[in-house]
Amino acid sequence: MQKLREEIIQTALELFDAQGFHRVSVNQIVKEAGTSKGGFYHHFQSKDELLFVIHDTFITYVLKEAEAATETHQSPVEQIQEIIRSFVHVFDLYQSHITVFYQESNYVDETFEDEINRKRDQFKDKVIAVVKRGQEEGEFRHELPPEITGMAILGMVNWLNKWYRREGSHTIEEIAEVFTDLVLHFLLPGHEGVSGVEQRPPFFYGEK
Amino acid sequence: MQKLREEIIQTALELFDAQGFHRVSVNQIVKEAGTSKGGFYHHFQSKDELLFVIHDTFITYVLKEAEAATETHQSPVEQIQEIIRSFVHVFDLYQSHITVFYQESNYVDETFEDEINRKRDQFKDKVIAVVKRGQEEGEFRHELPPEITGMAILGMVNWLNKWYRREGSHTIEEIAEVFTDLVLHFLLPGHEGVSGVEQRPPFFYGEK
DNA sequence: CTATACAGACCAACCAGTCGGTCTTGGGAG
DNA sequence: CTCCCAAGACCGACTGGTTGGTCTGTATAG
Structure with missing residues (x-):
């Protein structure tokens, strides 16, 4: 039973x-x-195992969603849109899991730590990979470092757990819309003007 | 002593x-x-008070920096740039404070809770206010809801506490540069083309 | 009849906080 | 300059309460 x-x-x-x-x-x-x-x-086995189970159900779900998103969609633009959309919606579906996950993740017992971190990293890598592929295919701005950009996206969405409330003044759909808009605005090149010639010279961050 | x-x-x-x-x-x-x-x-007085003191030193510093940024700079563009820059740098200066702050903020005793939340909200409001003012002065895209946009910025930066390490492969300066670039890319209108006429009709999120 | 599911008294460990006491310091009186 | 003493700084054994976890025993299902 x-x-x-x-x-x-x-x-x-x-x-x-x-x-x-x-x-x-x-x-x-x-x-x-x-x-x-x-x-x-x-x-x-222990109170710690219970904490692990809660973490695992949640992260497993998120990861599965992200995998589905990259499988059913082809272009990086659609993929990143879908990842953000589904990820944002998770904050509406799994409120309690989320709170616990973000609040107590540092207290997950060593025994289970690895499994959680593995899945979390897989999710992170997936996002970064989509950014990279978008750049390779020429759709996303090539001067952006994929890791920093990916983490910016993750941070933006993850931070939802601190402020999104179902009773709040913004619906989850609205938030998802704005977030994808913001992300596409900084991923897609939008300053080339009509001639197709870049107004600014190519620029790489971190140049000495 | x-x-x-x-x-x-x-x-x-x-x-x-x-x-x-x-x-x-x-x-x-x-x-x-x-x-x-x-x-x-x-x-x-208690272990809890110690936790409060740690929180307070940190949030007070961040808030002061943000206030300085809005005082010494005039235009919203410069203000948001400076806020992000100084905020990002905090993650390099106050590593331990940050970890504790983000990890244990939910466990701050009721007695001190209010003070911390007050300052945290002040900081949040300051960021949102800059976005609003930028819109009013016509510099930022007017179709963005200021709260969601502000929280996106905060999330992006706040999330640094989860992944930024001094020994990591990206310097704090590089991260600050990329973040301000990303934010300005989604704040500033960049799709109007040469004629000054918007290519897309004005669009407001959350329209029913 | 047996294995799984559950009950609840019990325990050892630990922990935040207390309290009576000692040490140090600095400033005022002589 | 010296002595004194009071107040703040610090010590550490002790306690009352709590907590995660165990263990023996019972019920129930198949």
Whole structure:
């Protein structure tokens, strides 16, 4: 029976979301979930494993979405649009997971750390790869360093977890629209004028 | 004498940075700092107050920098450039403060919460205000919602705390350059072509 | 009948904070 | 310049409470 397991995860999610992992005790969780210490430790090795499971469900989902986005779309422009769109929407779907994920990721036990980091890096690399490919195919501005640009995109979206609230004055769709607009504005060359000749000489960041 | 107080803060900073606030005990701090419980509680009301002090030093500095930036520069373009530049550099100067700030901000005691949030909001509002003013003066694209745009900028920079390392392959100056470039690219209108007539009809996000 | 699912009393470890006491310092009286 | 003493600086053994986790035992399903 996996029913209690799910119940525990849901309860823990709500409690962690509201009070933070460290302020919630196992006793609190089992009481709220209507079970006991025995029930808890029958399904989880430790409180740390529970934290890991929460992290893993979330990051696995995000990664799968990103993979789907790059498979169903061909051009880098469409791919980055779709990645941002689906990623932004995650912040509406997985509110509690997100809070816990961003708040407590540094406290994930060493035992599980690697798996989480692996998936997180895969996601990061995917974004950077799309930027790179866009540059190679001549669609994106070639003078941008892909890593910094990729991390800028990730930061922009990731930061949502600090300010986006479902009851807030901006819908998730609106935010997704603006974000893709912003990103495409700095990725696509837009200053070449009519002649096709660049108004500024090619410029590479970090030149000495 | 404030020497021990400073010593405690520095030691705590290093320990919190490496292990996280919740994994470091007061005993560890005082042992490492070469003092005692008595010494600690002579200078701080509680472990929570120490966390507050760390937060406050950092956010106060950032806020002061942003205020200086808007005072010494006139045009919104220069202001946003300077805010980003100085803010990005903070991530090089205050590494440990930053880690602790972003990792543990949710655990700051209620007593001190308000003060931190007040300053954090002031900073946020300052960025949004610059965007708004830039739009009013006709320099920035008027179809962007200032809040979302401002938060995008903040997220981009704030996310640095997750990936920027002094030993990394990008210098802080390079990152600052790229970030200001990205931001100006999505803030400034760049698609009007030569005639001055917009190629796309004006478009407002969130239109029903 | 047996293996899985769950119950809950129990424990050892730890931790933030206290408190009575000692040391140091600096300034005023002689 | 010296003595004194008070107040601030610091010490460290101690405590009350909490926490994650264990263990023995029971119920239930197949």
